[in-house]
Amino acid sequence: MRYAILGGGGSFGLHTAKHLLAQTDTEYVTSIGRSPPKPPCFTMGVGDGDKRYAYTPLHVTYQHAEVLKLLDWSKPDVIINFAAQGEGATSFTESWRYFETNCVGLSRLVEALIGKSWLQRFIHIGSSEVYGSTASPANEFSVLNPTSPYAISKSAFDQYLVALAYKHDFPTVIVRPSNCYGEGQQLHRFIPKAFLFGLTGRKVPLHGGGKAEKSYIHSEDLARAIFLLAREYHNELIWNVGPDDPISIKGVATMIAQTLSLDPEDLFAVAEDRDHQDARYWLDSSKIRGLGWRPTIEWHRGLDRVHHWVRDNLEELQKQPVDFVMRP
Numbered sequence: 001m002r003y004a005i006l007g008g009g010g011s012f013g014l015h016t017a018k019h020l021l022a023q024t025d026t027e028y029v030t031s032i033g034r035s036p037p038k039p040p041c042f043t044m045g046v047g048d049g050d051k052r053y054a055y056t057p058l059h060v061t062y063q064h065a066e067v068l069k070l071l072d073w074s075k076p077d078v079i080i081n082f083a084a085q086g087e088g089a090t091s092f093t094e095s096w097r098y099f100e101t102n103c104v105g106l107s108r109l110v111e112a113l114i115g116k117s118w119l120q121r122f123i124h125i126g127s128s129e130v131y132g133s134t135a136s137p138a139n140e141f142s143v144l145n146p147t148s149p150y151a152i153s154k155s156a157f158d159q160y161l162v163a164l165a166y167k168h169d170f171p172t173v174i175v176r177p178s179n180c181y182g183e184g185q186q187l188h189r190f191i192p193k194a195f196l197f198g199l200t201g202r203k204v205p206l207h208g209g210g211k212a213e214k215s216y217i218h219s220e221d222l223a224r225a226i227f228l229l230a231r232e233y234h235n236e237l238i239w240n241v242g243p244d245d246p247i248s249i250k251g252v253a254t255m256i257a258q259t260l261s262l263d264p265e266d267l268f269a270v271a272e273d274r275d276h277q278d279a280r281y282w283l284d285s286s287k288i289r290g291l292g293w294r295p296t297i298e299w300h301r302g303l304d305r306v307h308h309w310v311r312d313n314l315e316e317l318q319k320q321p322v323d324f325v326m327r328p
Contacts, residue, residue, distance in 0.1 A: 002028045003230075004071055006060055007082030009033025011184035012125070012219045014046045016080060019223035021050055030074040031055040032067060034083070034327070039320075041313035042184045061105030062328070068112055075118040078230045081106070082125050084154070087188075087324050089274050091150035094326060102153035107160055114168050121230060122161075126176040128215065128242065128281045130155040137284035140176075140238040147278055158238070165237055173229050175222075178242030178283050181302065182219030183309035187317065188324040191303070194253060195310040196317055198260040198267050208273030210250030213280040215242045218297035218305075225293050232291055242283035243295050259303045 003020050005013045008031030020026050036057050047053030058067050060083045085101040113119055131138035132145030146152040164170035181191040197204045225241045257264040310317060
């Protein structure tokens with residue numbers, strides 16, 4: 001099998017590439033991302049010395065022709081799309097950038113892929129945020145209720161892909177994962193930032209006291225779900241991928257403090273809540289569990305892995321930005 005990963009420079013794309021390269025029948029993985037290769041502490045050695053893997057810095061929106069040329073050359077059986085302008089909390093500023101990439105750039109790319117004989121499956125990584133805040137687990141048929149420009153742009157592209165599947169028989173698979181975490185994640189994300197701050201004697205802000213609830217899985221479990229959906233024959237378009245239950249951000253912070261042998265009060269400081277913060281993200285993932293998938297990395301193991309990653313790369317990570325930076 002030949003794969004292409006769009007948005008492959010991020011931690012989730014890298015974990016997916018690592019999982020694919022561990023399969024004996026993986027012939028080649030073409031990875032494409034908008035940024036030059038990150039420092040080794042973020043790439044974690046994925047693909048190093050493996051002739052079946054190559055990363056090329058290209059922007060799916062601004063370098064449309066070059067991306068298509070590379071895909072036509074590599075002829076992947078499966079394209080996995082992580083490419084997106086992310087970070088919902090900041091998307092009310094320069095909202096147009098989210099639609100430019102998440103809707104316009106990606107729809108232009110997908111339209112050019114219609115009819116490609118080599119493409120067997122286009123797996124798009126969506127977001128649980130398209131369901132908005134939920135009082136009970138949202139399944140794949142739940143009404144979409146996005147509450148930020150980011151989530152709205154993700155919802156719009158999801159619906160476009162569904163239309164293409166019915167109109168052109170485009171081989172669409174939409175994965176809506178819960179929040180993911182793992183080694184190599186950018187430091188503006190709460191979990192790696194909390195470990196970095198805890199190891200360097202700083203307090204991490206806990207917006208709104210950490211009362212908001214999210215559902216988390218480790219990025220390796222997401223990679224396993226993607227691989228399963230790439231190989232399993234099915235007619236379903238949309239798949240939720242998440243744990244059984246959500247957890248408050250304060251609960252996560254408390255577990256991180258325990259991992260670091262710190263008093264929680266020494267790790268976090270209560271800060272003002274973010275504007276437009278959804279109260280709870282919660283998925284019903286029973287459909288993919290019917291295929292045999294379930295999270296395998298429990299909290300204690302996943303947090304321990306992130307802890308070791310931050311500790312082992314502490315000198316380099318202290319040089320990296322810890323706040324979200326809007327990039328074209």
